[in-house]
Amino acid sequence: MKIIISNQSELPIYAQIKEQLKEQILNGQIPEGSTLPSIRQLAKEVGVSVITTTRAYSDLEAEGFIATMQGKGSVVLSKDSGIVRGQYLARVEEGLATAVSTARMVGITDAELTGMFEKLLHAERK
Amino acid sequence: MELLEVKNLGKKYKDFRLEDISFTLPKGYIMGYVGQNGSGKTTTLNLITHVYKAAEGEVRVDGLRYEDDPVRYLENIGYIGEGFQFPSDFTLKEIRIVMRSFYPDFDIPRFNELAGRFGLPEKKRVSAFSQGMSVKLMFAAVFARQTKLLILDEATNGLDPVARQEVLGLLQEYIADGEHSILFSTHILRDLEQIADYIYFIDDGRTVMYDAKDELLENYLLVKGELALLDDTLREQLIGIEEHAYGFEAVAPSDRADMLPRGVVCEKPDIDQIVIHFIKNKNRA
Numbered sequence: 001m002k003i004i005i006s007n008q009s010e011l012p013i014y015a016q017i018k019e020q021l022k023e024q025i026l027n028g029q030i031p032e033g034s035t036l037p038s039i040r041q042l043a044k045e046v047g048v049s050v051i052t053t054t055r056a057y058s059d060l061e062a063e064g065f066i067a068t069m070q071g072k073g074s075v076v077l078s079k080d081s082g083i084v085r086g087q088y089l090a091r092v093e094e095g096l097a098t099a100v101s102t103a104r105m106v107g108i109t110d111a112e113l114t115g116m117f118e119k120l121l122h123a124e125r126k
Numbered sequence: 127m128e129l130l131e132v133k134n135l136g137k138k139y140k141d142f143r144l145e146d147i148s149f150t151l152p153k154g155y156i157m158g159y160v161g162q163n164g165s166g167k168t169t170t171l172n173l174i175t176h177v178y179k180a181a182e183g184e185v186r187v188d189g190l191r192y193e194d195d196p197v198r199y200l201e202n203i204g205y206i207g208e209g210f211q212f213p214s215d216f217t218l219k220e221i222r223i224v225m226r227s228f229y230p231d232f233d234i235p236r237f238n239e240l241a242g243r244f245g246l247p248e249k250k251r252v253s254a255f256s257q258g259m260s261v262k263l264m265f266a267a268v269f270a271r272q273t274k275l276l277i278l279d280e281a282t283n284g285l286d287p288v289a290r291q292e293v294l295g296l297l298q299e300y301i302a303d304g305e306h307s308i309l310f311s312t313h314i315l316r317d318l319e320q321i322a323d324y325i326y327f328i329d330d331g332r333t334v335m336y337d338a339k340d341e342l343l344e345n346y347l348l349v350k351g352e353l354a355l356l357d358d359t360l361r362e363q364l365i366g367i368e369e370h371a372y373g374f375e376a377v378a379p380s381d382r383a384d385m386l387p388r389g390v391v392c393e394k395p396d397i398d399q400i401v402i403h404f405i406k407n408k409n410r411a
Contacts, residue, residue: 010394012344013320040154043321044298050155051323051338 001030001037003046013048017056025065025076026091036066036074063087128186129153129307130275135173135183144169144331147183151275151324154304156297158322158339159311160401166331167311171279174309175205188274201229204268207279211264214253218246221267229271237270258289265296276300276308283314294321315398327401334404339397346377346400351390360387366403377403 003020005013024030036057037045043053057074060066064083068074077084103113130151137144144166151157161167173180176192176199184191192199212221218241225232241248244262246255255263261281268276276297282290298321300306310318325342327334335342349364352373361367363385364376377400383392 012340012394014340040302040304044295044302047294047298048320049323049339050301051340055340 003042005046005048014052014055014059017042017046017048017053018059021056021060022063022065026087030076032076032078034076035072036076038073127153129188130174130309131184131186132170132174133184135170135180135185137169137173137178137181139169142166142169142331144173147328147333149324149326149336151307151309153274153307154301155323156301156308156310156318156321157324157326158315158318158397159309159326159328160313160315160397161311161328161334162313162405165329167313167328168279169331170328171205171277171309171311175203175277176200201231201272202274204271204273204276205279206261206264206268206276206281208281208283212252212267214251216252217250218248218263221252221263225267225270231272233270233272237266240266240269257284258286261285261289261293265293269296269300274306276306278308278310278312280312281310282312294318297321315401316396319397325397327404329405329408334408342397342400343395345380346395347380347383348375348393348395348399349378349386349390350375350393351387355387355389360390366406366408368403368406375403 001021001024003017005016009016011019021030021036025032030036036042039053039057040050043050046053057066057068061068061074064077066074066076079085079088099117100113128150130149132147132149135144135147142164147166147170149157159167159170169178172178174185174187176196187199187202190199190202212224216224222232222234222237225237226234241263244259244266246259246263246266252260252263264281278297282293285293297308297310301308310322312318319339322339324337325339326336337345346365350373353369356367356369356374363382364378367374367376377395378386386392
């Protein structure tokens with residue numbers, strides 16, 4: 001787990017923490033089922049206020065990434081939970097959309113694109 | 127659960143009046159008490175620590191008023207001010223003896239552990255301590271007591287950046303268990319911009335603003351632009367307009383962002399900038 005706070009960022013600090021944790025949860029660097037540091041521990045480590053880390057965690061909770069249990073800390077939820085799955089779908093769609101628009105831009109035909117996609121799927125499966 | 131409750135606190139002096147100071151500080155949080163020199167910061171802190179008796183209002187520390195139980199009230203509070211609080215010919219040995227006699231629950235092993243961690247020399251007289259070492263000594267003395275509320279009055283003034291950073295770390299350690307709180311007065315906001323949960327801003331004995339720091343930072347924008355843009359409509363939107371030969375700078379409520387004219391530059395302010403423009407605004411009024 002890593003968190004880097006930038007004073008140059010347009011995002012408020014709580015949002016920077018939230019986005020970075022979200023990114024690491026989505027790409028698996030923070031595995032599901034793992035326990036995040038407590039709100040107070042994180043505030044101390046990163047050198048930000050408790051209110052700031054509290055807000056980051058409550059936003060992650062509202063978006064379905066983590067669950068906080070009194071005395072047990074905050075646990076990263078399974079990727080199958082509805083809201084998180086929605087976030088993954090959005091991400092996949094975004095990636096595909098980029099592929100499609102880039103392909104169109106340079107004149108790759110739909111058939112070629114489908115071929116590439118199937119080849120990739122095939123390669124992954126092996 | 128509130129650790130510190132200040133209600134309508136006030137006191138009149140010959141040429142200064144502290145008026146209607148009210149706030150609450152919950153357990154486990156840090157509040158920055160901010161204002162210019164002479165704004166009433168130290169007066170407020172002295173009323174809380176009961177160096178002086180308040181003429182108006184009420185203070186509770188962990189639910190207790192001074193009048194309810196003076197000894198317990200004062201034992202709950204740790205205070206570190208700008209000046210040094212031990213006689214100059216003392217060494218750590220004398221400090222242990224004196225602290226123990228003042229505070230029966232003074233934890234000597236804990237004090238030794240902190241003194242070791244801060245690299246405080248055992249045999250040296252405290253008059254030979256650097257400023258950074260003196261401040262750390264005061265922290266060691268306070269942290270070895272069973273306090274609940276730490277009151278700091280410009281305690282980081284004169285510290286170099288490294289020592290300052292260390293002190294901020296200590297403050298975060300103090301509140302980490304969620305049971306302790308800190309009231310931190312300063313005119314150097316950068317010090318506590320990151321770690322403070324709440325900001326109380328006082329000027330000329332009166333409250334200017336009081337909010338969670340994150341709210342303040344989100345609720346205001348720093349607005350800059352050329353003087354030609356500064357018409358009456360824009361002036362009405364802005365707080366504390368600072369004009370110079372080639373442009374202006376002010377703050378504006380973030381929810382007005384859409385109403386600002388094209389051509390102005392909007393930035394995320396820091397707390398210092400918000401405070402400067404609020405003072406400017408008040409002085410003009």
